[in-house]
Amino acid sequence: SQQGEEDPQALSIQEGENATMNCSYKTSINNLQWYRQNSGRGLVHLILIRSNEREKHSGRLRVTLDTSKKSSSLLITASRAADTASYFCVHGGGSNYKLTFGKGTLLTVNP
Amino acid sequence: DTAVSQTPKYLVTQMGNDKSIKCEQNLGHDTMYWYKQDSKKFLKIMFSYNNKELIINETVPNRFSPKSPDKAHLNLHINSLELGDSAVYFCASSQDNWYTEAFFGQGTRLTVV
Numbered sequence: 001s002q003q004g005e006e007d008p009q010a011l012s013i014q015e016g017e018n019a020t021m022n023c024s025y026k027t028s029i030n031n032l033q034w035y036r037q038n039s040g041r042g043l044v045h046l047i048l049i050r051s052n053e054r055e056k057h058s059g060r061l062r063v064t065l066d067t068s069k070k071s072s073s074l075l076i077t078a079s080r081a082a083d084t085a086s087y088f089c090v091h092g093g094g095s096n097y098k099l100t101f102g103k104g105t106l107l108t109v110n111p
Numbered sequence: 112d113t114a115v116s117q118t119p120k121y122l123v124t125q126m127g128n129d130k131s132i133k134c135e136q137n138l139g140h141d142t143m144y145w146y147k148q149d150s151k152k153f154l155k156i157m158f159s160y161n162n163k164e165l166i167i168n169e170t171v172p173n174r175f176s177p178k179s180p181d182k183a184h185l186n187l188h189i190n191s192l193e194l195g196d197s198a199v200y201f202c203a204s205s206q207d208n209w210y211t212e213a214f215f216g217q218g219t220r221l222t223v224v
Contacts, residue, residue: 033212037152042115042201045212086152090213098167099144099203099213101154 006089006105014110019076021105023089024069032065033090033099034074043088046074079109114138117202117216124192125224132187132219134202142166143185144213145177146201154201160185161207192223 007022025032034046049056049065049072056063062075076083086106092099115136124130136143145157159167163179174190185202202216 035215042217043154043203043215045214048212088154098156098159098169100156101146104152 006087006102008105009103010106010108012108012110013079015079015081017079017109019079019083019107019109021074021087021089021107023072023074023102025072025089025091025100025102026070027091029067029091031091032063032072033092034061034063034072035088035090035101037086037088037104039085046087076107079107081109081111083107084109113216114214115202115204115216117200117219119219120217121220121222123222123224126192126194128192129188129190130192130221131189132200132202132221134185134187134216136183136202136204136214138204138206138214139182140204140206140214141182142205142207143179143182144203144205145185145187146203146215148199148201148218150198157200158185158187189221192221194223197221197223 005024031050033048035043037043047058047063049063060077065072086104088104089102090099118133142161144159146154147157148154156169157171158177160179176188178186199218199220201218203213205211205213
């Protein structure tokens with residue numbers, strides 16, 4: 001299976017704390033993306049990092065990519081209750097026209 | 112305007128019926144996808160189309176037949192529905208396959224009884 005794995009599967013923190021989620025994948029990639037899914041809703045794209053990039057920032061989000069270890073991390077700083085959602089790392093692109101999702105990390109931010 | 116819209120949002124039907132889910136994107140994207148999300152929240156690709164041509168059919172039973180009348184539409188028709196087809200189905204689109212984000216619809220929750 002080319003599916004990636006997020007770690008941890010579930011994470012519960014207090015508002016204001018930082019949340020770190022990790023992702024590992026098995027194949028070579030063109031890019032790696034992170035998506036958020038609120039309960040019962042569609043997926044929202046958060047950030048994309050290319051295979052030749054090592055770190056990227058967007059607002060309170062920081063993503064790192066280590067292609068030698070086939071891993072990525074998503075850091076959400078100063079978390080808010082509204083950040084409560086499932087977070088998926090997604091890799092794909094290239095000639096296969098397929099985005100492969102990991103199993104997701106369920107983040108709960110307690111007020 | 113909604114970028115990727117699916118209809119219906121909810122669909123409850125009996126085993127053996129045939130149903131369709133429609134998807135439209137107004138982003139001018141070339142690539143469209145159908146994903147299935149099971150009860151454990153695992154998202155798996157079913158089909159991807161590029162410029163109306165089928166690119167990926169990820170070992171989906173032939174009871175599922177996608178149709179792309181034009182680049183902006185990718186509909187999913189399901190014949191002889193089974194209990195195991197119950198899931199949330201997501202349509203998505205992206206500009207192309209290189210270094211671009213995908214935009215997802217809100218999903219269609221299909222319940223087969």
